[in-house]
Amino acid sequence: MGEKTEKLMAAADEHLIRVYNRFPVAFSGGKGMYLTDVEGKQYLDFASGIGVNAFGANDEEFTKAIRDQVGKVLHTSNLYYHGPLAEAAQRLSEVSGLDKVFFTNSGAEAIEGALKTAKRYYYNRMGKNDAEVIAMKHSFHGRTVGSLSVTGTDEYRAPFYPLMSGVAFADFNDLSSVEEAVTDRTCAIIFEPLQGEGGIHPATKEFMEGVRKLCDEKGILLIFDEIQCGLGRTGSFYTFQQYGVRPDILTTAKALGGGLPVGAFVVTNDVAENSLKPGDHGSTYGGNPLCTRAVAESLKLLKERNLPGHVKELAPCFEASLEKLTQKFSFVKEHRGMGYMQGLELAPSVKAIDVVKKALSKGLILLTAEGNVVRMLPPLIAEKEDFDRMEEILAEVMGDFAE
Numbered sequence: 001m002g003e004k005t006e007k008l009m010a011a012a013d014e015h016l017i018r019v020y021n022r023f024p025v026a027f028s029g030g031k032g033m034y035l036t037d038v039e040g041k042q043y044l045d046f047a048s049g050i051g052v053n054a055f056g057a058n059d060e061e062f063t064k065a066i067r068d069q070v071g072k073v074l075h076t077s078n079l080y081y082h083g084p085l086a087e088a089a090q091r092l093s094e095v096s097g098l099d100k101v102f103f104t105n106s107g108a109e110a111i112e113g114a115l116k117t118a119k120r121y122y123y124n125r126m127g128k129n130d131a132e133v134i135a136m137k138h139s140f141h142g143r144t145v146g147s148l149s150v151t152g153t154d155e156y157r158a159p160f161y162p163l164m165s166g167v168a169f170a171d172f173n174d175l176s177s178v179e180e181a182v183t184d185r186t187c188a189i190i191f192e193p194l195q196g197e198g199g200i201h202p203a204t205k206e207f208m209e210g211v212r213k214l215c216d217e218k219g220i221l222l223i224f225d226e227i228q229c230g231l232g233r234t235g236s237f238y239t240f241q242q243y244g245v246r247p248d249i250l251t252t253a254k255a256l257g258g259g260l261p262v263g264a265f266v267v268t269n270d271v272a273e274n275s276l277k278p279g280d281h282g283s284t285y286g287g288n289p290l291c292t293r294a295v296a297e298s299l300k301l302l303k304e305r306n307l308p309g310h311v312k313e314l315a316p317c318f319e320a321s322l323e324k325l326t327q328k329f330s331f332v333k334e335h336r337g338m339g340y341m342q343g344l345e346l347a348p349s350v351k352a353i354d355v356v357k358k359a360l361s362k363g364l365i366l367l368t369a370e371g372n373v374v375r376m377l378p379p380l381i382a383e384k385e386d387f388d389r390m391e392e393i394l395a396e397v398m399g400d401f402a403e
């Protein structure tokens with residue numbers, strides 16, 4: 001570790017609450033697929049800041065739009081209108097195929113809003129306030145109390161009980177377990193069409209269609225959390241579009257602001273008209289001019305550059321590299337995923353976190369996920385040469401674990 005890094009780490013650790021296990025690297029810049037640390041070392045980015053930096057580092061057009069907005073107006077509050085808000089909402093409803101948008105400051109807040117919307121819809125319809133929600137085991141929806149209440153990992157939840165009541169957990173991709181969890185108080189079913197933190201598990205078509213049908217029959221709202229898997233990452237603007245199954249409420253964040261902190265929940269007209277009323281929800285920052293300018297610009301660039309199409313076209317290259325690594329190393333159990341959201345599941349003999357640490361020291365940025373999975377979320381601009389380079393570095397790294 002270099003001297004600059006060491007100094008920076010010591011200064012930060014002195015005054016920060018230790019909730020993150022940070023790697024001993026400090027980034028200071030980058031371009032495209034590569035990041036640079038304070039020592040001047042280069043890294044190939046297969047994490048995108050956890051699926052955020054869709055355009056890679058320092059995209060010229062994107063940063064130009066942000067700089068332009070910084071010179072105009074940063075914040076107004078939601079007591080007034082502004083241009084970027086209208087454009088961002090219009091573009092988001094267009095790419096999602098849903099109707100009405102509420103902007104938040106994070107993914108967890110989008111989940112909070114989605115849950116409140118579903119409860120409000122139920123309250124409106126039933127005149128009762130005993131609504132229940134069904135979520136999935138191994139799901140991840142965020143760290144606030146509401147979003148943690150629907151996150152299916154005990155380890156994250158247990159220290160913070162009691163959480164929001166009325167949540168039942170079903171098995172992902174098991175329709176009968178969802179059916180068994182339904183009661184006449186169920187107001188919503190929430191899941192990720194492609195589970196991220198839980199270990200890169202795509203929903204089956206039967207599950208997506210089955211849950212939709214169940215929701216229609218019982219008058220339950222279907223919430224898709226596409227905070228990680230949305231916005232082109234799997235080869236379409238939203239993953240649900242590849243299944244032909246539409247949610248009533250969609251949550252989106254991460255790549256939405258291209259690096260600025262912003263999320264949203266998007267709903268159908270039916271939900272919008274029969275749930276939240278003026279005074280029911282709000283946020284001081286939510287949808288501010290700087291962040292919504294970032295949303296408008298991100299959605300514009302994703303569309304203009306057809307990045308969902310690019311991901312779809314290049315994903316087989318990515319998968320071919322992962323297949324080669326799976327063949328080559330016996331401790332790699334399998335690779336799975338969609339588009340540019342992929343995981344390598346390792347046998348217990350090799351820890352995914354150790355592979356990630358070693359890869360980082362060799363200039364490749366990776367992530368982990370639950371279940372001993374090495375997770376990869378490269379920027380959507382990744383080309384074949386980037387997959388080749390990733391494969392080369394990872395083959396070298398994994399070779400060290402193969403003895």
Ligand SMILES: *Cc1c(COP(=O)(O)O)cnc(C)c1O
Nearest residue numbers: 106107108140141142196227228
């Ligand atoms: C990251 C993530 C969240 C939480 O988003 P934050 O911006 O960290 O609050 C929720 N759901 C999914 C699927 C995520 O990947």
